[in-house]
Amino acid sequence: MRPAMKPLKPLDEALRDLLLQAAPLQGQDTVTTFDADGRVLAQSCVSALQVPPQDNSSMDGYAVRCADVTAAGVVLPVSQRIAAGSAGDPLLPGTAARIFTGAPVPAGADAILMQEDCEVLAAAAAEDGLGSVRINAVPQAGQWIRSAGEDITRGAVVLSAGTRLTPAELGLAASIGQHQLQVARRPRVALFSTGDELVMPGEVPPEQMRPGAIYNSNRFFLRAMLLRLGCEVTDFGIVPDRREATIEALRAAGAEHDLILTSGGVSVGEEDHIKPAVESLGRLDLWQIAMKPGKPFAYGQIPREVGTAHFMGLPGNPVSSFLTFALLVRPFVLRLQGVTKVAPQSxxxxxxxxxxxxxxxxxxxxxxxxxxxxxxxxxxxxxxxxxxxxxxxxxxxxxxxxxxxxxxxxxxxxxxxxxx
Incomplete structure (x- = not known):
């Protein structure tokens, strides 16, 4: 009598069980902020300053006191010129200050008029070269002023540990003076394929392929996907369909890597050697996932001198391998780096x-x-x-x-x- 088939494992349950095994890797790297794109923060970034550091103008125009401009058409002498990177003097009552985008707002000013709402009067003829300006709009207090600290306050956690850095986050880190960042170390991944039917492109031209042979496509997209996740990948090539060869490849890969990833050989046929090979070195759970495509999937661990190496076996069919990687391996690899939000958005x-x-x-x-x-x-x-x-x-x-x-x-x- 044949044993009863185990029920298929729901995908969400499989992912939950995998993530329970994905303790963040020990060790950190210090990298420049220039070189941190795609890395995962190991330490939160806390701002030692506020951004912007002081009130500044968001427009080219004129800084004024609202009390001095109660109706359109008011003419005010221009008392100073303030460019970005310089600090002006306190604004004298009854005057305006020529100001440029990003320049600090002078003390006493409480609004900025866009230059389009102003008319310069006889600047060239003025003795000091500043002249006067006609204000053609009535300002509201605070208009076109970026308030100090409106973006970032001093002491704020700007980027939390576990954040996967993108160009926007790099700019944010730079805005608070972070020239170096502490990031999770890259996972070391060993990649190999199993199957005597596999041939590498370039080794045999299409017209000379032997019957039953296929080109190894999985190796290419799996490596690319691992690199996108920030992994250091060692390619162990194609392992022959022999148990001894599979055991030796697993032993060598497990010694120096955090994760061993294979495609093919995770079913229970006579030529599928992954299961007994992993079990001879460590432990293996062979799952039948309730997803299509991508039912066969394996997770296990292989002990090494210090700690263990994770093992994941993907199905051999390319779309099955592609999707099981995207839905199971990708979240696991991100969690190894300390990322908390690993689910794709739908x-x-x-x-x-x-x-x-x-x-x-x-x-x-x-x-x-x-x-x-x-x-x-x-x-x-x-x-x-x-x-x-x-x-x-x-x-x-x-x-x-x-x-x-x-x-x-x-x-x-x-x-x-x-x-x-």
């Missing part, structure tokens, strides 16, 4: 297609936006058709048991989210 979108047959698994359908703002479906949703991922701009996250008709609202996850 949006509601309109389906302009029909998906008439519901599946018992949660499906990820490759789609792209059309000119009308809806989603078109790639015609072939097979797990082996990598063209669907190159053609699409995202996936529809379709719940189990759900059909889709034209006009239905669906949950869309952009590839820009899954590949960031």
């Amino acid at each position: 949006t509601a979108a309109r389906a302009d297609f029909t998906w008439p047959k519901a599946d018992k698994r949660r499906e990820f359908l490759r789609v792209r936006h059309n000119a009308a703002g809806g989603l078109d479906l790639f015609h072939n949703q097979s797990s082996g058709v990598l063209t669907s991922a190159a053609w699409g701009d995202g996936v529809v996250d379709n719940p189990a048991g759900q059909t889709i008709g034209p006009g239905d609202t669906v949950r869309f996850i952009a590839f820009s989210e899954l590949l960031a």
